[in-house]
Amino acid sequence: MKLTIKKRKNITRDIKQATFISIVILMIFLLVASNEITHYKVAITTQPLNGCLITDSLPCTDTSKKTISEPFLPDPKLNAQQRFLSVIASRLPTIPQSGTYEYILLRAYGAVFVNQDIGIKLPQKNIFANEQETQEFQDSLTMSHVDGTKDCYLQKSAADALNKARIQQQIPLKSGYGSGDCTRTFNTNLRFWYKYANNxxxxxxxxGKETKILGLVAPPGTSQHLWGLAIDLRVSTKEQRKALNQNGWFQTVQHDVPHWTYMGLSEENLPLFGFNKQIVQGITYWITPL
Incomplete structure (x- = not known):
């Protein structure tokens, strides 16, 4: 008789536990259905079991790792060139050999390959062969309009950062309005080249016998403008430069005064990535250490 009563108590307890669990599951389901629980909250709840889940609106977090929005900092024990190359190795499938044409272009225009902004897309090489190849890459980009311009578009993160800087300071485009200052086609790059140079x-x-021209115009298929990460501006004050720098925009092509590159980094971090600070006629350039 005592054994039977004990069994009944166990059965009653199990029923209560099952009922409680069912009620909890039902409440969670109702909350999710009514949007009381967001996807991000669900991701945080399941993170210990499923790993870090990335959302569109918030950075991926993990108690054992840095957030995805924080820049990857190279080993400070490496020299400047090694730090720079260690970062871009994760961006370019193949690092050009020293002395090659590709290496010369990487030295002149490769600053963007350290960009840590997860919202941008980088090319898999630093030379596009023709208009079709350029267009295929540009078609894969998420582009956004630069406020106050006629037809100036950049990759969205670059455009957003530039728009913020232009809210802080009035910063006109070089031409004052147009697409030629922003993302260019291969044919536009080609036309600019033959305006200043030749075959x-x-x-x-x-x-490798001529490099000064690279500070004036980029050879066909090599301009940062093809990637939606560069713009030509008319900048004349320290306040304008400060606003641009605070939003990740820097001058990276020595002697090309109007040219600005979206780096997506703070100025204090640039030396950590190996960049050399060079001041020429009062203008600060951040040059690759190649």
Whole structure:
């Protein structure tokens, strides 16, 4: 008789536990259905079991790792060149060999490859062969309009950062309005090249015998403007430069005064990535250490 009563008590307890669990599951379901629990909260709840889940609106967090929005900082024990290359190795499938045409272009225009902004897309190489190849890459980008312009578009993160800087300070485009200052087609890049140079100069650049021209115009298929991460501006004051720097925009092509590159980094972090600070005629350039 005592055994039977004990069994009944166990059965009653099990029923209560099952009922309680069912009620909890039902409450969670109702809350999710009514949007009381967001996807981000669910991700945080399940994170210990399923790993870090990324959402569109909030950074991925993990108690054992840095947030995804924080920059990857190279080993400070490495020299400047090694730090720079260690970062871009995760961006470029193949690092060009020293002395090659690709390496020369990486030295001149490769600053963007350290960009840590998860919202941007980088090319898999630093030379596009033709208009079709350029267009295929540009079609894969998320682009956004630069406020106050006619037809100036950049990759969204770059445009957002520029728009913030232009809220702080009035910063006009070089031309004052147009697409030629922003993301360019291959043919526009080609047209600009032949405005200032020719095939003979291109051959010398490819052989490493001429580099000064790279501070004036980019060879066909090599401009940062093709990637939606550069813009030409008319900047004349310290306040304008400060606003741009605070929003991740820097001058990275020496002697190309109007040219600004979206780096997505703070100025204090640039030396950590190996960049050399060079001041030429009062203008601060951040040059790759190659």
């Amino acid at each position: 003979q100069i291109l051959a010398k650049v490819q052989q």
